[in-house]
Amino acid sequence: QLKLVNPSQYRFEHLVTQMKWRLQEGRGEAVYQIGVEDNGLLVGLSEEEMRASLKTLRRMAEKVGADITVLREREVDYDSDFPRKITEVLVRKVPDNQQFLDLRVAVLGNVDSGKSTLLGVLTQGELDNGRGRARLNLFRHLHEIQSGRTSSISFEILGFNSKGEVVNYSDSRTAEEICESSSKMITFIDLAGHHKYLKTTIFGLTSYCPDFAMLVVSANTGIAGTTREHLGLAMALKVPFFIVVSKVDLCSKATVERTVKQLERILKQPGCNKLPLLVNSDDDAVTAAQQFAQSPNITPIFTLSSVSGENLDLLKVFLNILPPLTNSKEQEELMQQLTEFQVDEIYTVPEVGTVVGGTLSSGICREGENLVVGPTDDGKFLRLKVCSIQRNRSACRVLRAGQAATLALGPFDRSLLRKGMVMVSPEMNPTICSVFEAEIVLLFHATTFRKGFQVTVHVGNVRQTAIVEKIHGKDKLRTGEKAVVCFRFIKHPEYLKIGAKLLFREGVTKGIGHVTDLQAITTKENGLEESLGPGQLSF
Secondary structure (H helix, E strand, O other), X not given: OOOOOOOOHHHHHHHHHHHHHHHHHOOOEEEEEEOEOOOOOEOOEOHHXXXXXXXXXXXXXXXXXXXXEEEEEEEEOOOXXXXXXXXXXXXXXXXXXXXXXXXXXXXXXXXXXXXXXXXXXXXXXXXXXXXXXXXXXXXXXXHHHHHOOOOOOEEEEEEEOOXXXXXXXXXXXXXXXXXXXXXXXXXXXXXXXXXXXXXXXXXXXXXXXXXXEEEEEEOOOOOXXXXXXXXXXXXXXXXXXXXXXXXXXXXXXXXXXXXXXXXXXXXXXXXXXXXXXXXXXXXXHHHHHHHHHHOOOEEEEEEOOOOOOOOHXXXXXXXXXXXXXXXXXXXXXXXXXXXXXXXXXXXXXXOOEEEEEEEXXXXXXXXXXXXXXXXXXXXXXEEEXXXXXXXXXXXXXXXXXXXXXXXXXXXXXXHHOOOOOEEEOHHHOOOEEEEEEEEEEEEEOOOOEEOOOEEEEEEOOEXXXXXXXXXXXXXXXXXXXXXXXXXXXXXXXXXXXXXXXXXXEEOOXXXXXXXXXXXXXXXXXXXXXXXXXXXXXXX
16 A cells, blocks of 8 residues: 555545455455555555555544554655655454364474474473473383484464554463463474484374474584475475574574575475575564565575573564465355364273364364264274363364364264374265275385385375275386385275375385275265164264
């Protein structure tokens, strides 16, 4: 907008409608640039005009129930006697049907690069002591505390209120309080860096569908160990990523520069084709966040320290402005489809019963809804009822497409469930298969890849060993070759969709691709499981 000085009533209403539409498009966020003409010419406004324009913008935001934060001001060199300024303003309104805006960020990087410590510092609000105090609250198992290595997937939340201030566990808040006082929530998925836990890391990336990935690289070791592998995973799954160079307090400026140069060199290689953008100031952070969401080829690089707190604020500014990837239209289309919930984790909670955690990939799920879960080992689907829903550790009545949550299933028998199952609405008639075809690219293999080879296949939340039944048009495959391959699951049928991204690995063998064809076993034939065993709900 050029200027918004004393608009007429009609113009004001028009501007408000326009703001509503923009907020809806950006899922509750919009950035206004004041003092810029529609064609992008930087004209700038005088002090009074700018004040009046911001006042009008505030009035507009109040009318639609939004808050505004000034991101940055800039003086422009325009042929005039008095200084002229441009201002960028973030307008944020939580959608009416939602508690907060939600972004999921997966955290990747080599072992000992400081992933859990960085998350501890961001979410607890206090700096690390250099010996791993900040990460203690993130660990889920005793052996993780003893060895200092993450081996499971943990979730951490960081909130921003509508003014763009950080809301975290400092001031001794609980998770529920963070959810209540935030208008934007970032859920960090803390993954394991050690090579031994690679399958857990792949599972976290494929099944939790993160919006972005944060690759943490230690400044003193540079690109080592699993860093390249994690970078490759993020690229294969087309997850836009940004890079954080941690531990800059431990080494000299020259070492940090060397690590950054090493990263830039790798990002510019033909395989990556990314444009690195080093963030050194608030201005850079604002630009990086806006450009990053528009073009996935830009990779922001932050250099920070979890001990001295250097440049941590830049990362917070970036995360605050980072817009969601999908627009509201795409999410509404997903919500109109039938319910489908991916089961990623299963727990037994005292006095609650069986609880499943995962992501709702389409439709809407309400408390008290009747769904079917499967496929079991013999390809059947079992009936169950959703007793209650929790999201980010606080109760929630309705779950919408794309949100992660835990559902309590009451007295349902836990032994009937496993990771990789889906819960769908009974009228969906889901397709399950044991044999499927996929177009794959073999990324790395020591010898030749041929019929009879066994690999672990990851498709979304499905993870199972499959045998290569047939390679179409070829006898064998070598590194870098492409082909359509027929796989057969060795244990039980799974629920797959055509077009789903696929990763497979076995030792050093790796490949990526997508599902092209399914040999469906129709659920009509094997029917819904009517014989209700002990501990199941009958209707």
